[in-house]
Amino acid sequence: MAGPDLSIHRWTPKHVARWLREEGYCDYVDLLCNQHRLDGASLLTLTEYDLRSPPLELKVLGDIKRLMLSLRRLRQQNGHALQELAVAYEGHPQPGEEAVPGSADERYHQHANGKSRQHGRRLDPECWKTAVSAVYVMLVFGFTSFVMVIVHDRVPDMQTYPPLPDIFLDSVPRIPWAFSMAEACGLVLCSIWLLVLLLHKHRSILLRRLCSLMGTVFMLRCVTMFVTSLSVPGQHLQCSAKMYGDIWAKLQRALAIWSGFGMTLTGVHTCGDYMFSGHTVVLTMLNFFVTEYTPRTWNFIHTLSWVLNLFGIFFILAAHEHYSIDVFIAFYITTRIFLYYHTLANTRAYQQSRRARVWFPMFSFFECNVNGPVPNEYCWPFPKPAFMRTLIG
Structure with missing residues (x-):
């Protein structure tokens, strides 16, 4: 692995080039590292949509898929770096951001109610709108x-x-x-x-x-x-x-x-x-x-x-x-x-x-600010007592 003693988000384009060669993607070293100066942080956020779209526009589907698999393995091995960069796992957007249409990283996770939950979905509680709806139903x-x-x-x-x-x-x-x-x-x-x-x-x-x-x-x-x-x-x-x-x-x-x-x-x-x-x-x-x-x-x-x-x-x-x-x-x-x-x-x-x-x-x-089906997720609504927080912490 390139730069074993150096955190991935501190990699320079030279480190990324070395990693690409080790993974067998020598044909793309010049494009990614020399022309577009891809460093460690940008490598972690690279998506399939980026590879398919301008300015990269990779044409070989097999190379795109294999490169994405290598990137996923790299992210799994460097979860701490993702947290430091505030990058969502698997290249998903952060909550409140829109996922890129057509991207292979726009994946769905199954929940207990059989619905699928999309990473990056907006589920704003907007309590003031709930208060408005309560006033509405009481007036009705x-x-x-x-x-x-x-x-x-x-x-x-x-x-x-x-x-x-x-x-x-x-x-x-x-x-x-x-x-x-x-x-x-x-x-x-x-x-x-x-x-x-x-x-x-x-x-x-x-x-x-x-x-x-x-x-x-x-x-x-x-x-x-x-x-x-x-x-x-x-x-x-x-x-x-x-x-x-x-x-x-x-x-x-x-x-x-x-x-x-x-x-x-x-x-x-x-x-x-x-x-x-x-x-x-x-x-x-x-x-x-x-x-x-x-x-x-x-x-x-x-x-x-x-x-x-x-x-x-x-x-x-x-x-x-x-x-x-x-x-x-x-x-x-x-x-x-x-x-x-x-x-x-x-x-x-x-x-x-x-x-x-x-x-x-x-x-x-x-x-307007609820983007997609609401997943059935449960949590305790009240704050935990101080002694429980001390035990857990």
Whole structure:
């Protein structure tokens, strides 16, 4: 090896020339060392893209591949030099930098969730954007609560407009305690999700996505609830219209719904907010986030998540609190928006599309600095106690 007593990042072009001859690349000594004055530091950062592109433009593919293999061995033997130069291993760009398209060094590493992680990917937490998304979803929940009060005042009279025909509701007897079980399924799913969120390394991005998606779906729900008022789905629902007279009474009722998260377990009972089911939206969204942001090998968690989702939907229908179409539409819209959003987020071509920026301005705002799929990496969120740092250090 050239210069055994000299650190590689201090090599001169003469040392690099000696190394090239020892490795059998005598034909490229003049080009690399004499014409382009390649020293040790620049040798460590040399990539296949550099060899193929001007001004080098090596033409022999076999030589390019063999030279890259020799460079990788050299980097493996000189990891300390790479650290001193702040050069990422295998010639990858540092975090926040773009990888060179087409470069063989733009490699992917498999993670536990089956996704591939590209070195140099940008995964900026941008906590201030997460705070904006949290404000957005809370405002949407508040607006939804007010719309629920409005539609309650517009619910059709049961004597004039009886429940609509529904295959499931007409075939399955009502179970009085089923709706409480549906909300219990939601609470268990929420607990699982909060634990995943707490331990996930990229928790800020995950929370931002949940808030933006949840807010968007519930905004759509406000529109569907307001434009068409369905009759109550069961005789057990004793709904009287015009319960809240002036605007202040409506606002107080909306605040009570908002603070109770619209759940019967917190004492909230509403009518008229049928198309589409908000409980189904929450169950399905939490299920998809849990299964998306946990490794594929966590089969028990994934199975439990889907069981809670599907049983929750069954209990909603078994309680006769919603029509079957309410639940079906809620499940379909939630899953489509989740998948569409993540397809856009995971595909750089869509992120750079002008059409995506025009039609999805909020998506472009939240995801502009998230470059590619989010890997499922976990870490302890709290600082380690001083005595543990002393033991480890």
